[in-house]
Amino acid sequence: MSLSLPAHDWYKPPEGAEKLWIGLALLWCFVLSLMMPYWHFRGKQNSRGEAYAVTPAAFQQRTEAFVAANKVGERDGMPVVEPAPGGDAYLTARMWAWYPILKLRQGETYRVHLSSLDLQHGFSLQPLNMNFQVLPGYDHVLTLTPTSKGVFTIVCNEFCGIGHEAMIGKIIVE
Amino acid sequence: MASSATLPDPVSASLSARGASARRCDTTGLGVCLTAQQFIKLNAVAAVVFLLFGGIAAILLALTRWQAVHLLRVDWFYRILTFHGLNMLIFWILFFEVAILYFACTVPLNSRLFSRKVAWLSFGMMLAGAVMTNVVILQGKADVLMTSYLPLLAHPLFYLGIILVAVGTLVGVFNFFATLYIARRDGTYEGSVPLVTFGATAAAIIAVVTLLHGAIVMIPTFTFSMGWTAQPDPMWYRMIWWGLGHQSQQVNVCAMVSVWYLIGQLATGARPVNETVCRGAFVLYILFINLASAHHLLVDPGVGASWKIWNTSYAMYLAVLASMIHGFTVPASVEMAMRAKGHGRGLFGWVGALPWRNPAFSAVALSVAIFGFVGGITGVTLGTQQINIIAHNTLRITGHFHATVVGGTTLAFMGLAYYVIPLMFRRDFIWRRAARIQPWLFGGGILLVSFGMSFAGSLGVARRVYDIERAGIYGPAAHLFLGVMGVGAIIAVVGLLLFVALCVGTLLFGARTSGRPMADWGVAEAVQGAPGEALYSDHWAMKGTIVLTGVFLACFAIYYFANWKALADVWHVR
Numbered sequence: 001m002s003l004s005l006p007a008h009d010w011y012k013p014p015e016g017a018e019k020l021w022i023g024l025a026l027l028w029c030f031v032l033s034l035m036m037p038y039w040h041f042r043g044k045q046n047s048r049g050e051a052y053a054v055t056p057a058a059f060q061q062r063t064e065a066f067v068a069a070n071k072v073g074e075r076d077g078m079p080v081v082e083p084a085p086g087g088d089a090y091l092t093a094r095m096w097a098w099y100p101i102l103k104l105r106q107g108e109t110y111r112v113h114l115s116s117l118d119l120q121h122g123f124s125l126q127p128l129n130m131n132f133q134v135l136p137g138y139d140h141v142l143t144l145t146p147t148s149k150g151v152f153t154i155v156c157n158e159f160c161g162i163g164h165e166a167m168i169g170k171i172i173v174e
Numbered sequence: 175m176a177s178s179a180t181l182p183d184p185v186s187a188s189l190s191a192r193g194a195s196a197r198r199c200d201t202t203g204l205g206v207c208l209t210a211q212q213f214i215k216l217n218a219v220a221a222v223v224f225l226l227f228g229g230i231a232a233i234l235l236a237l238t239r240w241q242a243v244h245l246l247r248v249d250w251f252y253r254i255l256t257f258h259g260l261n262m263l264i265f266w267i268l269f270f271e272v273a274i275l276y277f278a279c280t281v282p283l284n285s286r287l288f289s290r291k292v293a294w295l296s297f298g299m300m301l302a303g304a305v306m307t308n309v310v311i312l313q314g315k316a317d318v319l320m321t322s323y324l325p326l327l328a329h330p331l332f333y334l335g336i337i338l339v340a341v342g343t344l345v346g347v348f349n350f351f352a353t354l355y356i357a358r359r360d361g362t363y364e365g366s367v368p369l370v371t372f373g374a375t376a377a378a379i380i381a382v383v384t385l386l387h388g389a390i391v392m393i394p395t396f397t398f399s400m401g402w403t404a405q406p407d408p409m410w411y412r413m414i415w416w417g418l419g420h421q422s423q424q425v426n427v428c429a430m431v432s433v434w435y436l437i438g439q440l441a442t443g444a445r446p447v448n449e450t451v452c453r454g455a456f457v458l459y460i461l462f463i464n465l466a467s468a469h470h471l472l473v474d475p476g477v478g479a480s481w482k483i484w485n486t487s488y489a490m491y492l493a494v495l496a497s498m499i500h501g502f503t504v505p506a507s508v509e510m511a512m513r514a515k516g517h518g519r520g521l522f523g524w525v526g527a528l529p530w531r532n533p534a535f536s537a538v539a540l541s542v543a544i545f546g547f548v549g550g551i552t553g554v555t556l557g558t559q560q561i562n563i564i565a566h567n568t569l570r571i572t573g574h575f576h577a578t579v580v581g582g583t584t585l586a587f588m589g590l591a592y593y594v595i596p597l598m599f600r601r602d603f604i605w606r607r608a609a610r611i612q613p614w615l616f617g618g619g620i621l622l623v624s625f626g627m628s629f630a631g632s633l634g635v636a637r638r639v640y641d642i643e644r645a646g647i648y649g650p651a652a653h654l655f656l657g658v659m660g661v662g663a664i665i666a667v668v669g670l671l672l673f674v675a676l677c678v679g680t681l682l683f684g685a686r687t688s689g690r691p692m693a694d695w696g697v698a699e700a701v702q703g704a705p706g707e708a709l710y711s712d713h714w715a716m717k718g719t720i721v722l723t724g725v726f727l728a729c730f731a732i733y734y735f736a737n738w739k740a741l742a743d744v745w746h747v748r
């Protein structure tokens with residue numbers, strides 16, 4: 001009885017169906033545990049959390065240098081910047097914009113640096129629904145390979161003040 | 175009263191502990207320490223008040239996120255979101271848990287509560303803290319959401335209020351442990367503690383670890399907000415905050431599972447098929463949950479892949495094992511009790527004979543189903559290191575935890591209230607018909623909320639965002655699911671308001687039960703020629719549960735691998 005004192009000899013190993021279920025559940029938990037290292041080596045989508053300390057000012061400088069060197073156009077007043085395939089790209093999050101617009105090529109791999117100049121932000125790439133956290137003080141590096149073409153939207157999905165819902169960015173893939 | 179038939183012989187009403195005033199329960203025959211009773215009442219009433227606050231906030235939020243309605247102004251949306259998260263997840267749950275702890279360490283052990291003064295101190299601190307936090311939020315000085323991620327900064331009193339609540343709860347937990355100590359010292363019971371007390375002890379142990387994390391993260395944030403110290407690192411803040419935020423969910427799970435066992439006994443006479451297994455599962459929670467804050471940081475910078483994988487699986491999957499064990503033992507114990515009472519036809523003949531008219535029972539049955547099939551499966555899947563990439567901070571997360579902490583814990587606690595009020599306040603419920611449908615309204619509504627949120631989240635709709643039109647990318651399907659969430663929210667909130675009305679109405683107008691047993695909600699009755707005790711020697715007799723858990727495992731596997739498949743379709747990222 002759950003509410004009353006157990007019998008003095010309550011200690012006994014599981015038997016029958018209960019034992020079988022514990023065995024099955026344990027086996028399933030092993031599958032759950034092994035899937036992650038398996039995907040780490042074999043899968044193409046992993047979050048390694050690669051990051052370096054950076055001050056907001058330094059990150060802003062790097063972004064400006066990147067924009068100046070690689071700008072290929074402008075869209076709604078926001079620079080469109082195309083990094084070299086295999087190269088570094090900088091994406092700055094701040095209240096309430098993603099800067100600049102990145103232009104990438106399908107099948108090429110880029111090191112995309114994400115950081116924030118103020119609060120925490122959430123990098124949410126739609127409609128793919130890929131999500132990463134962006135923190136001030138951390139240069140979060142995603143080694144990213146676009147596998148589809150189009151204009152993708154970055155939504156901010158970490159609350160960052162009253163203008164949070166208007167913090168929308170773009171990534172163009174050709 | 176039929177439920178007393180499932181309890182052992184009445185014990186002496188004078189508690190064995192020295193100097194306690196007590197009464198004998200007219201329903202169960204158990205001794206009830208009057209001090210404990212007083213604080214069970216106080217904490218439960220406070221809990222229900224905060225539940226009401228949170229419920230009013232809930233409907234405002236849902237009707238704002240339902241884009242077709244879009245009720246609140248932007249600043250009030252985030253203010254009310256902060257308010258909802260704290261009043262529900264922290265205040266309602268913690269006050270109710272303190273009430274459960276005070277119950278679990280006194281009544282089943284036939285003990286008195288350790289200290290009345292300590293209980294007042296705990297209650298006073300918690301109440302002062304909760305009121306302080308709520309006032310600051312509603313004044314608009316803490317629009318930082320429940321998590322208050324640095325560098326967002328709220329008014330210092332916001333943090334101070336939370337610290338008071340956390341420390342007040344710790345003081346209450348101390349009272350619990352001290353009561354366990356004096357009960358053992360004074361020999362108020364013999365042998366091992368009952369399972370409910372054991373589960374509550376597991377909850378209390380995890381609560382200590384959890385609340386210490388809370389203090390570690392909130393105190394430097396408070397001193398920073400006062401301008402006394404430098405700003406703590408935002409990543410450090412996230413890691414320690416989730417040591418509080420996640421582990422406290424394990425406290426909720428322990429408390430909820432204890433309630434499952436308790437109501438299972440009261441309504442059907444269920445008893446654990448194997449005490450060792452049930453207790454062992456609680457021990458797994460204590461041992462293996464401590465690193466699970468990791469799965470809130472799965473797409474964060476600064477913590478590496480091996481840290482993420484190790485802490486997700488090591489900490490989580492043995493705790494998952496524990497939940498899967500309870501997910502078997504709870505229905506199995508009920509099924510065995512029903513079969514022993516002679517409801518043994520076929521695989522599921524016993525299901526129809528369950529006391530569905532008993533709101534405590536139906537609340538717990540729904541709680542088990544929603545927690546297991548929706549909350550549990552989505553939780554493990556979304557908390558898988560790589561799958562989190564396609565779920566983090568979307569409404570999928572909110573959909574998941576409204577199935578665990580709302581459809582699971584909150585609903586189980588509501589079920590418990592259907593016994594707490596008659597047994598502790600000694601008044602019979604008013605509107606008993608309405609009470610019988612209340613769990614179905616709340617549970618059904620929250621299930622729709624959870625589905626709506628989860629599917630909208632799968633379409634990329636973010637959590638915690640005021641207006642999705644600004645992105646200009648969400649189609650009719652996303653809006654449809656937000657509508658499902660909105661309709662579900664209306665039903666759930668009606669269920670919640672009904673619950674509050676039933677509780678308050680009963681406290682004011684319910685018929686007094688002093689001197690007689692509480693009015694029976696309905697319990698499972700034995701039929702002629704029932705196999706009784708003999709059934710328990712058959713370790714395969716719970717055939718229905720075996721089938722149900724098999725279906726559960728199949729659903730789990732399908733959902734889990736479908737998510738890996740979905741992940742495989744997105745861009746490559748390392």
Ligand code: HEM
Nearest residue numbers: 232235236259262263319320580584637638639663666667
């Ligand atoms: C009456 C039923 C309820 C409804 C309809 C409801 C609805 C909602 C909605 C619409 C949101 C906002 C989602 C977003 O925009 O991100 C939300 C957030 C939340 N709810 Fe509930 N809720 C209910 C009950 C509860 C209960 C009982 C709890 C806890 C015990 C709870 C815990 C939370 C938490 C922790 C959040 C997240 C707050 C944040 O993101 O900061 N809810 N709920």
Ligand SMILES: [Cu+2]
Nearest residue numbers: 121156160167
């Ligand atoms: Cu943002």
Ligand SMILES: [Cu+2]
Nearest residue numbers: 156158160164
């Ligand atoms: Cu934001």
